[in-house]
Amino acid sequence: MAMNKYNETLVACEHCDLLQVKxxxxxxxxxxxxxxxxxxxxxxxxxxxxxxxxxxxxxxxxFPANLxxxxxxxxxxxxxxxxxxxxxxxxxxxxNYFVAFLIFFCSTIAPFLMLLSLCCxxxxxxxxxxxxxxxxxxxxxxxxxxxxxxxxxxxxFLVALIKLVDLADIELGVGLVCFCLLMxxxxxxxxxxxxNSYWQxxxxxxxx
Amino acid sequence: MQSAKDAGLVRxxxxxxxxxxxxxxxxxxxxxxLTFRQTNSLQKTWAFLLTACIxxxxxxxxxxxxxxxxxxxxxxxxLSGVITLVESGSPxxxxxxxxxxxxxxxxxxxxxxxxxxxxxxxxxxxxxxxxIMFKFIDWVGRWSMLDLFVISIMVAVIDKGQLxxxxxxxxxxxxxxxxxxxxxxxxxxxxxxxxDLEKDNDWTN
Numbered sequence: 001m002a003m004n005k006y007n008e009t010l011v012a013c014e015h016c017d018l019l020q021v022k023x024x025x026x027x028x029x030x031x032x033x034x035x036x037x038x039x040x041x042x043x044x045x046x047x048x049x050x051x052x053x054x055x056x057x058x059x060x061x062x063f064p065a066n067l068x069x070x071x072x073x074x075x076x077x078x079x080x081x082x083x084x085x086x087x088x089x090x091x092x093x094x095x096n097y098f099v100a101f102l103i104f105f106c107s108t109i110a111p112f113l114m115l116l117s118l119c120c121x122x123x124x125x126x127x128x129x130x131x132x133x134x135x136x137x138x139x140x141x142x143x144x145x146x147x148x149x150x151x152x153x154x155x156x157f158l159v160a161l162i163k164l165v166d167l168a169d170i171e172l173g174v175g176l177v178c179f180c181l182l183m184x185x186x187x188x189x190x191x192x193x194x195x196n197s198y199w200q201x202x203x204x205x206x207x208x
Numbered sequence: 209m210q211s212a213k214d215a216g217l218v219r220x221x222x223x224x225x226x227x228x229x230x231x232x233x234x235x236x237x238x239x240x241x242l243t244f245r246q247t248n249s250l251q252k253t254w255a256f257l258l259t260a261c262i263x264x265x266x267x268x269x270x271x272x273x274x275x276x277x278x279x280x281x282x283x284x285x286x287l288s289g290v291i292t293l294v295e296s297g298s299p300x301x302x303x304x305x306x307x308x309x310x311x312x313x314x315x316x317x318x319x320x321x322x323x324x325x326x327x328x329x330x331x332x333x334x335x336x337x338x339x340i341m342f343k344f345i346d347w348v349g350r351w352s353m354l355d356l357f358v359i360s361i362m363v364a365v366i367d368k369g370q371l372x373x374x375x376x377x378x379x380x381x382x383x384x385x386x387x388x389x390x391x392x393x394x395x396x397x398x399x400x401x402x403x404d405l406e407k408d409n410d411w412t413n
Contacts, residue, residue: 005227005228006225006226006227006228006236006237007217007226007227007228008225008226010212010217010226011224011226012211012212012217012218012219012224012226014219014224015339015399015400016211016335016339016399016400016402016403017211017212017213017219017400017403017404018209018210018211018212018403019210019211019212019214019215019217019226034209035209035403036335036336036339036399036403037336037339038343070361071365073365075366075368075372076368076371076372078368080364080365080366080367082361082364082365086364087360087361087363087364088360090360090363090364090367091359091360091363091376094363094375094376096376096380096381098381098384098385099356099359099360099376099380099381099384100360102353102356102384102387102388103353103356103357103360106353107357135223135237135238135239138223138238139222139223139238142222146391146395149350149353152350152351152353152354152357153353153357155304155351155354156353156354156355156357156358156361157357157361159301159304159305159354159358160357160358160361160362160365162298162301163293163298163301163358163362164362164365164366166296167366195224196224199223199224199225199237199238202223202237202238204225204236204237
């Protein structure tokens with residue numbers, strides 16, 4: 001297979017294909033495309049080491065956020081609690097596998113795998129390890145961010161809460177606190193993640 | 209100002225490395241197949257969009273949840289759920305649900321259809337406008353999942369056996385399909401095709 005020439009000083013816009021020469025940016029600066037206005041690249045003020053800390057925190061929070069009850073509800077004398085994982089399991093037991101899988105994927109699997117891949121990638125880069133898995137990890141991060149919908153879930157929770165508040169006595173659970181923290185850290189991770197500088201750490205001659 | 213394609217260069221779709229183009233060659237950094245544009249982007253987008261068009265009908269007319277109270281079944285479609293919300297005195301939430309589950313999927317399908325048709329007929333309109341429209345459609349699409357998440361929470365919490373149960377109806381499956389299909393449609397649309405249209409690089413408008 002013929003090896004392609006490449007040019008790391010150039011950048012092409014993802015959305016309009018405008019070709020430009022890369023500029024050196026100051027910390028926190030963002031370069032945007034002059035033609036379509038999308039973000040081209042930026043100099044993140046968050047090092048891979050800080051990213052490792054952020055993603056680890058998010059990964060730890062993910063477990064209580066999924067397993068502890070988001071709310072408990074008292075109605076006609078008995079109390080029901082609902083955690084994120086229970087909510088998905090219920091739909092699964094009703095036999096609606098497709099919807100159950102979609103909800104499970106967008107609210108749990110995608111955020112989990114995305115954070116895990118980014119955590120591993122940050123680990124590899126922070127400690128200068130050599131692994132052929134790095135490019136695969138970065139690809140997964142890219143695919144999964146699109147399907148991770150934590151912020152949508154939180155708004156859905158509020159909508160459900162207002163629907164339920166007239167029906168019964170509601171008590172908010174520990175899971176909700178963890179979930180809110182998880183969402184905040186997840187959005188920090190997303191806004192600080194600089195895919196360009198991560199990809200630059202993938203050695204080019206290592207490809208067969 | 210020229211696009212990478214005009215310069216014979218190609219941006220790797222996975223890792224964004226700018227490479228010189230050769231047929232059937234792979235990116236030297238991440239080993240992805242290099243193509244100037246997503247292959248069959250318009251066909252794929254049309255296919256997803258038309259399928260979504262079909263599914264949106266059962267999604268709106270079949271019950272999305274069924275409330276079973278003491279053996280009596282009350283099916284609820286998306287619209288009747290919104291109406292119940294208005295009647296129970298929470299118009300704010302009703303608007304959120306109405307926008308996320310009815311307006312957004314419909315606007316997405318119509319908007320994407322409009323962009324595709326205007327692109328294929330080479331209609332003369334501002335590229336920037338069309339691009340902003342697409343970006344908005346792309347961003348707003350994920351919020352359609354809201355109704356499904358709400359259903360999952362309601363189903364989990366309201367379970368009183370014989371007294372009161374909520375189960376998801378067939379409309380939920382159709383609605384989930386619409387959400388997925390419109391997300392995939394937006395993902396398979398290659399925005400660079402819009403900018404390829406401009407012959408004289410007159411992009412200042």
